[in-house]
Amino acid sequence: MRFMRRFFIRLSNFTAGRRADQRIQEEMAEHLALQTEENLRAGMSPAEARRQAALKLGAAEAIREQHNAEQGLPLAENLLLDIRYALRMLHRSPGFSLIAIATMALGVGATTAIYSVIDATLLHPLPYPHPSELVRIEANLPGVGGHDTGLSIPELRDLQNSGIFQYASLAFFGTNDLTGSAQPTSVVSKSVSPGYFAVLGVDAALGRTFDPHDATPGFNLEVVISDGLWKRAFGADPHILGKSLRLDNDVYRVVGVMPATFRDQGQTSEQRSTDLWAACGFYGDPAPPPMRATRFPFETIARLEPGLSPEAAQGRLDALVASLKKQYPADYPSQGAWTLHLTPLAETIVGNVRQSLILLFGAVGLVLLISSVNVANLLLARASARGREMAVRQALGAARTRLIRQLLTESLLLFVLGGITGFAVLFCARKFLLQFIPESLPRLNDISVSWGVLAFAIVVSVAAGTIFGLAPAWLTSRLDLTTTLRQESRGSNGSRRRSRLRPVLVIGELALSLVLMVAAGLLLRSFWDLYKVQPGFNPTRVVAVETSLPNPNDPNTDIYHTATQEAVLLREVLRRNRTIPGVEETAVGDWGTIPLGHSQNDRRTTPFVREGEQVRSSQPSLIDTLTVSPEYFHLLGMTLLRGRLFADQDHEDTPLVAVINQAAVRMYWPGKDGKGEDPVGKRVHLLGRLGRARPDWTTIVGVIADARTESLADDGIPQMYLDIYQRPAKFLAFYLRGQVDPAAIAAQVRTQIQSVDAQLPVFRAETLDDVLSSSLSVRRFSMEMVALFAATALLLAALGIYGTISFLVNEQSREIAIRLALGAQRRDILRMVLRQGFTLAAAGAGIGLVGALIVSHLMAGLLYGVSPYDLSTFAGVTAVLTAVAIAASYVPALRAMRLDPITTLHAE
């Protein structure tokens, strides 16, 4: 209380500039006068009286200073003085200041930019209440290689009743045709079990969400819509509640509108912009009856009971799994080794980009480190120029701590100015920079250059300034007064320690740049290999246009229920598409057939059983199924290796046929020698595609070569192609090869499709080249960023080595001049200086290689087709670094060579 009062009075005195100097002087004068009188009375001589009084009072100046210090805030005053002085120093050497500030702006700006991405994606909690309670549940069958196989309704009920979760919900992401408005549109929708919003803990802004205890077996014909859809399609109608809309020809009632701020959860940006939610019990039409073995390949999310940690919950879940296995041995055969796995929801959303982001942050951290080292180096260089100033100030009585404080203020000012500049540039360029971030990055929309990011920039600059300003300040202020004063007048250099630190800094810089360059080199090679990889299909001049057929809940209202019904539509649309000018070939397939057009997470894997196989339902083999028309293979240039492709004679009434790829042969028909037997003519039984599969045997009629349509990095994914004229698909992609304009083709195809059925929405035309390149976008982004950082690091390191060699040459100019005067060849001088540069480079490269080995080992998961210890990358990068280092020392070496011994020695 008293302390606070004192502090505020001092603060106000300080800010108002109130001084008490006059007062203390008067008081002391009065004190002296009174004491002198007293002394006179005691019988001293006037002179002695004054002397004794003054002695008793003590050192007047010191008291005055103390008094003044008590009046204001001496720390703040000194700081202000220091800052003013530092600003003057910066102003006096604008070149130095500019370079230092620009270097720091680069380092801090880049770090802050990456931080803002990480802040939005990794650090921010999910935008739901108590986000740490949210988990995703994955069912795995490790025994048969089944990953994320989904849950069945009885299993979901077990989870709900387990006491581990408050709520659990299935969610099935897809699209629906929304009709009734001027143009039929396709809305991104989720079919969810009724507890979905209870899991997320979000309520509707208007109306209500679903009742988590709703027990409607199928769709309950209620939908909740997003704020966006409400505004777009319904003009923000305030009386929307209770109105109906048609989805895939079914009539639903709108019961709620979500808040404008609500974003759904999901792994892709498409899922996160879901516009419509329909509740479904998933145990009545259109879903099959609830059997344990009928698992839906859906996402299961749940909210943990409050206070239960994910680890504890996992333990209880394991116990539940064990008891279920005991209770239903027929449904959980031991070979499958069924497990349930919990992952915090936040992690699954960020998932695969975490590693890339951490790599980027590491890279940018190195750049920051290098730029800080560079500035420290500059500060040291200046320190030797200011040795004399320091010596004089020390001689005049400045304490060493005071000098350090002042030097530190100077370097902090530099770093913070740099940091703020970096932030300002980032802030101004944020719109421009955001374009470079791949769209597939999760939570892209949350990225903002906010106060938190500014705080980060300032904290980083202050930390860097303190760490990298302290050593130069320490060394600068540490001098031997007499020698320095004497030496400096002769223009030589002060502390040896200082000149020893500089090479160390440069070596550090070189080592760090080498690490970055190796990382960049490896990423570049992986990217290049991926880019050059033979995908096994030909994407050029192919456009895919998407549409979707209505999928009403009552099969009797579905006009495209059977393959024959749908075939009429497909054949007619294909025929019409061929008439579009420029189109040479057309084909159709389901959405899964768009090569690289979907992330790994929503691959459509179907369980199947081979004929004669002993195992039953619960742990079948899994295979990617793709439904295509016969022309698909030719249009994409896929080669048939054995048997035949689909033909016109295959239709709904003939035996079901399939074509598989070689990877499927290798995995499921390995034969006795493991080389693969001939699967043509073998039969398989495909299971449970939402209960709609015909319980018929499918005959394999052909084998095609592997094509990397699922992932460019993986050529071994087993695939099975099915005939679309035998198995109808609802979500369709029409392919057109030829000389077409991708911008106009969507409208042309829409005309063709809607002239057959005016109710069908047509959206999104993409060239396969674009799809392919965007599938590489995250890789390309991190590769480009790391390469950019590596280039920056190299540049900074080159500057550092240039500065250091120049400094060394300067320091040795006397020695060089004497050597020259004694008859040394100029070539020898050149060689001598270059050798110094080379030594630095070699030491830096040596340390850097060790660091690079560690880093490349850590980033092995991000590489493709190149070993993390790739010799050529390491050797190439080292060569480049050495070459740059030598080139950077060449300029000062030339200067040393041209030194005129006479002038130099005279100048001394």
Next chain:
Amino acid sequence: MLMVLKTLDVLGPQHGYGIARRIEQISGDILALNQGTLYPLLLKLEHEGSIVSQWGASENNRRARFYRLTVPGRKQLQTETREWEQTAAIIARFFEAKAEDLP
């Protein structure tokens, strides 16, 4: 500080020299401090609100700064006195205690 407050309590408003004299008189010449150090301390006490000061005329009619104890200052004096007495008592007991007194 306790001495300054006590002096002002006993003598009423005083200028700096008066306080210094009083401390010197009471302590004899044992406390040979530089008297000047008194002034920063007085300013600190003033900032803390224990005393107030104003200009006035000294005995020989010159301008001098007079310090006066405030109500919070008096309270502070009481608490500090009590604390000091406690401390002194404890220390005193320590010195009185002999080895055979211990149980």
